[in-house]
Amino acid sequence: MTAPILSVADLRVWFGHPPDRVDAVRGVDLGVSRGESFGLVGESGSGKSTVLRAIAGLSPDWSGRIEVAGESLSGARRSAAFHRRVQMVFQDPYASLHPRHTVDRVLAETLTLQGMDDIDRRIVRLLDDVGLGRGFRFRYPHQLSGGQRQRVAIARALAGEPELLLLDEPTSALDVSVQAEILNLLTDLRADRGLTYLMVSHDLAVIGHLCQRLAVMQAGGIVDRLDVADLRAGRSGSDYTRHLIAASQYQRA
Amino acid sequence: MSDVSLRDWLLTDAPQTRRQARLGAFYQGWLVFRSNHLALLGLVILVLLVGTAIFAPWIAPQSPFAQDLADRLQPPSAEHWLGTDALGRDILSRLIWGSRITLFIVGTVALISPLIGLLIGTVAGFAGGWVDQVLMRITDIFLAFPKLILALAFVAALGPSVTNAVLALALTGWPPYARLARAETLTIRNADFIAAARMQGASAPRLLILHIWPLCLSSLIVRVALDMAGIILSAAGLGFLGLGAQPPAPEWGAMISDGRTYILDHWWVAAMPGIAIFLVSLAFNFLGDGLRDVLDPKGAGE
Amino acid sequence: ETPAHTLVVAAQIDDIISLDPAQSFEFSGNDVTQNLYDRLVDFDALDLSKGYQPSLAESWQMSSDGLTLTLTMREGVTFQSGNPVRAEDAAWSLQRMVKLNKTPAFILTQFGFTPENVDQMITAEGRTLTLRLDKPYAQSFVLNCLAASNAAVIDKETVMANAQGDDLGNAWLSTNGAGSGPYSLAAWRPNEVVQLVANDGYWGGAPAMKRVIVRNVQESSAQRLQLEAGDIDVARNLTPTDVDALAGNPAIKFSEELKGRILYMGLNQKDPLLSQPPVIEAMKYLVDYAGMEASFLKGQWKTHQAFLPEGYLGALEEDPWTYDVEKARKILTDAGITSGTVTTKVRDIREYLDVAQSLQNAMAQVGLTLEIEQMTGAQVLDAYRAREVPIFLGEWGPDYADPQTNAGTFAYNPDNSDEAGLTGLLAWRNAYAVPADMNAAVDAATVEQDTEKRRQMYVDLQKRYQAEAPIIPLFQRVARDGMQANVQNWSTGGSVISAPYKQVTKGE
Amino acid sequence: MGGVLLSLVLTMLGLLLVTFIIGRVMPIDPVLKVVGERATQAQYDAARQAMGLDQPLVIQFLRYIGDVLQGDFGRSISTGHPVAEDLRRVFPATLELASLGTLIGVVIGVPLGVVAAANRGRWIDQVARVVALVGYSVPIFWLGLMGLLVFYGILGWVGGPGRQGILFDGMVETRTGLMLLDTALAGDWPAFRDAFSHIILPASLLGYFSLAYISRMTRSFMLEQLSAEYITTARVKGLPEWRVVWGHAFRNIAIPLITVIALSFGSLLEGSVLTEIIFSWPGIGSYITKALLAGDMNAVLGGTVVVGTCFVVLNLLSDILYRVLDPRSK
Amino acid sequence: MSALLSVRDLRVSFPSRQGMFEAVRGVSFDLGRERLGVVGESGSGKSMTGRAILGLVRPPGQVAAQALTLGGQDILNLPERERRRIRGRRIAMVMQDPKFSLNPVMRVGDQIVEAYRLHSGAGRAAARLKALEMLEAVRIRDPERVFQSYPHEVSGGMGQRIMIAMMLAAGPEILIADEPTSALDVSVRAEVLRIMDDLVRDRGMGLIFISHDLNLVAQFCDRVLIMYAGRIVETLAARDLHSARHPYTQGLLNSLPRLDAPVDRLPVLERAEAWRDGPLVDASMTEALPGGLR
């Protein structure tokens, strides 16, 4: 196993100020190795997204230690190198694309910001990579289906040729058939580019499909860590995890 | 390209070029807009207004300045379609020439106020914290300040002229836009697509100008169109107090204010410019309503 | 219908800033003080041409050297407070005017009174009041000044009881009345209403109108509607249009009185263009006197081209100029002037603006561009006093009923330098360097005891003025007030005083 | 709450400062108003000194703030009265007018907006739209003079310019300064009728103006609510349409509507200058304007403070109401 | 036993620039006292079908059908008044997201009381008791407190239960649940499903359960309708779902990742144009009362 590309120690994230302060994440430790796909599950509000956003620099108030490829992070500022190395895909494909920007513009801006050259050619390639033909290049988001939007979002994340992708429930807003397509795409991309994933989902089956290891979160902390084999077999030391597994397979009483 | 295929080309789901995408988006908007007949009517009136302003020297039957005291206060007739004013000038010709001033007023105010508002509102909303506090206090002050006083003070300080009146209106009109833009920014700034752009390393000014402004702009445009009547009438109000256009400029508001002495007996002197203002503001209102359908997804039909 | 013993007047009275006679200098304010106070001498509202008449002073005597005027006070007159009217009150009132040194003070100080010497120069003893003058002024000049509404006789005891510091009661008197006049002040709500109540013990007989209510109504149209509806008795600010419209209404009649106000055009002699005599001459022919008089000035202004208003001693009634663009053009081209641009700062009053636009139109025909800047009264005045208005269009109202009031400002300018700061003089404001002999002539007229000679001196002065001065009188104001047919004896005081109400009656 | 108060104080101070600066940079010389046309330079200088205008600006401002804190707004040079006294007279006049105007605007505008939204695109919506747009677009002084001509001049249904008929002027004791209230308190019903007949026309005009604004805002709020999911829930329950509209959707817009009404009320308080002039209504709008044109800065400052305070207080009130009425705001 | 609700050839269309767009294109089914699942992709017309039954398709949408009968009575052509009497009282609907489906400024209790009083004509006090009873019935522990709370003060799961309590207060014969659990956590979801299950069993209510979670529907329902592009392409007994014949249904099932059957790549649905209008898998669907009624 290579050195961890991402390591998080005693991460605490909060929102607001004392009387209304919400402690969303209370001491999380994580390590993700290069090339690995790591899952984060838990019920709604358990702090999964918040962990990702803190890493990405989208939650200003946090304490603890986050290191990405040896670079120690602080506050909400992130270096250009970080942006090149780490990208994120959001849960809601309807909210993650600017409604007035064409696919072309989204990708072109990203490429410019990442300091790439030869932008036209790269856009075409990116679109091919995520399985959207050139025909989609000049469309606006409202001319795309949810699955197509999520592909654009993935293309945007890939534009800077990152090493680590933070995936925040990338398929939960999609139909099962579309979900399958996106999951396949993610699998292929990881294989082709040697990407590392940190993926959040509340769907154990999805995590099981894509990840090798996972951690279970509850109320802002990690309550369990296991690998996929254990998950499949329902082997877990934690009651909560077993409860989650059971509940995900609804059986009529 | 035949008509049918042009339409298809515009409406296609898969535009081939940037230009096609842009034109297509425009055309879609146009189709929505077109289905609102009143909005269309508003547009037609405004196009006519612009045409009138451009071609004023050729359209106007007489000089807007030529006086004839013997021929004053004539009711509408074949010779003077809209009658003459207190100095015997042809009202129609003055209205036609005045459209230039009206357009100037409307154009300038509609450009400056929302821009100031946009800048202040989005910066406040986006930056948050003390910047927001300070900017919003300033906005509050300007909002709480009697607007006419502020405008009067500006005009009085700068000297009465249309340009200054317009400037005054623009400088006093921005607070509501700032509030609107701020509210809009607050809803946008935490959107995922902003976060995504941040993740690409986009700087704050870039986010503000390229990502947030275009989204605030639509609701601002709608609002401006609806406020347009107010702008013309405020300019007329300043004119009424003698602080707008300088004589003999045929500014519509000033014309009404000239005619107010004669309202009871020579109704056309005030009514004609009044009707002109009414039509134009009505047109802007209709247009604003139509634009709302196109630009503002809220409130648009299900 | 208004009540039988109440007179309701609609007017624009938003110019009142003080009711203290020693300070009030606005038309509406003087209309009030005219009725609250009596003066030593007064005009008869029913026959103004009689000139000043005995009032609180029963008689007067000028010493043979012409330097001492002795007045004998009427007996048995009391102020509205019940205090007797004494010579001491009269002396104090005049001294107060000088000492307060508010704007109207010049009416007295021109006789040589100063805050320092006035206690010695104006004295009271028993029933007699003595004024010691520095020159042998024409008696009519002095008495006309004493008839000015500012020279009111004030109730000293009452006022001094309300004095603050050394203001001689100025603050209190600004909003209160302390006179012996036919009316007392019931209320003054600025921009809204002035209410007067009849002084039933008035020495000249109780006025017929027990209440006079002057309401501030800005719009002429509104005044007209109120007149038609019978809600008011008199409307004082009707525009010509509204007068025309009301003309056919049998229930309404109109008064027509010449007022003292002169609408004139001042050509600033600092302006290189306007200081050329041909331009001055041409401008006189570029005013469409008849056209304006027949249209937007109709019934409100009549052509009058001399600086003394009709009704004043020596007023010149010749109008030598007519609207003649050709003549103007010829004068200008003969002088080689074919183009030029000047600015006028015009107060935002409809008539001035219309006059300005008409002038603009005429000037354009001879190649002169007139740029009109309209602004507020205060702004225009500011610029005017700084001698920064190239062409001034506006009016001048006499301050008292003597020709000197206009001669001393139109045709008098002892020092034309900027430093002199003679801001009160129209000639100075227009940078008109009045020739020394004209200045001397003005001075001489004030000390001419022979009224007929004095009259001739003013006539000559005006003729010369018409020929050479860059200040061109254009029109004289006419008051055309609309009123219910039953209103009798309404007067606005003609060209000499403010509006008195005591003689007004209402028939059936 | 402390933060609210602090921001209130800051806003007020800022307001004062801006007004003050405006007053001093305005090229209108207040001294001239005092001394008039004929004054000599010496008289002018004396008056200027008496008015304290020869002091440095900072001193003038501090002195002014000090006076204001003691409730002393100074003396108006354009009325000769203490500004505080003037304000006590003109503010109630405007308050009364604006209140009645807003009342009319709300009583008609809100239902109009609701009905228009509920019938979106139908004829009633179009009628409401045109009615509102006319209110937006017609110069108010034109409407005012026409209204006077028709309802006062021709029909004689209403009293003319001014707040009262002359018969009643000064007959009723001034308690609140609100004529309707004072006459009612005095139980003088003829005077009340008279006052009402004078106020109704200008109030209706202002009401029309605010009706236009309020009905448009109501409509757009309603449209937003009517497309909300809970409306479907209400319909699923089988509620009749009027209960859906008024019982559910309207409850939700009541809250933002308060802000709109407060804003519109505020703008009537400050912005009815032209109406006041036409109807000879001795209100604060024309008072401030006139003062401004005379360079009468004490009056302008005092008036602005009052109007500004109203605005701030209205803002505050609507904020508080917001908090009280909206269960979501804790 | 007869059908509670019978739908024949239901069509919902919207005017669009390209002509009429048919969101629902000839849907027919019968509902007995059962749990009828409706599944399909997003946009396949599931919600529109539910809304059309209640008469809640907003203009300019248009609804047409050969027949729409409730307990034998034609409800399609009823005047709006009559239609309203059916809504809530006889057919109720629970919407997807409790956060948006409850009036945010009305107390929860009042919203339930309103629904109940409208149809029962009960007094205020009686209605209140009933509301508390209903809250208890949906297993809310502290009904008094919840009765007094506002929607934002309750959690999503609680909100959904409140919606159910509200809709059931008037004792409807049919409940249409439009994705009632998609916004909920797995654990809360189980709770909500159990409540609905009990209602069908104990009260003999008919339940239309709209969802896009095939596994869930297979487990929870008695019978499943599979919709594609506005049409029902297949009807199955829920227990037979995994042996569905239609390639669409098959495709949907296969594309689900499964914990118990890991694959490297998920099979992807290959849509065939023929599905839109091709012959239905089971012709009996168009006839009266296909199997599955108990």
Ligand SMILES: Nc1ncnc2c1ncn2[C@@H]1O[C@H](COP(=O)(O)OP(=O)(O)OP(=O)(O)O)[C@@H](O)[C@H]1O
């Ligand atoms: N901007 C914010 N302000 C205040 N609280 C927040 C904010 N964002 C998240 N929270 C709170 O932080 C906690 C964790 O939220 P988070 O979004 O990380 O949960 P999650 O596990 O991603 O849930 P879900 O599965 O619903 O996405 C929640 O209680 C949430 O209410």
Ligand SMILES: Nc1ncnc2c1ncn2[C@@H]1O[C@H](COP(=O)(O)OP(=O)(O)OP(=O)(O)O)[C@@H](O)[C@H]1O
């Ligand atoms: N007002 C409308 N105008 C035009 N088309 C509409 C309208 N409302 C819905 N549609 C269309 O009707 C179709 C069916 O929508 P419906 O809401 O029934 O889908 P659904 O199966 O419930 O999908 P989801 O799972 O996403 O809720 C969709 O294609 C939708 O775009």
Ligand SMILES: [Mg+2]
């Ligand atoms: Mg999340």
Ligand SMILES: [Mg+2]
């Ligand atoms: Mg749906």
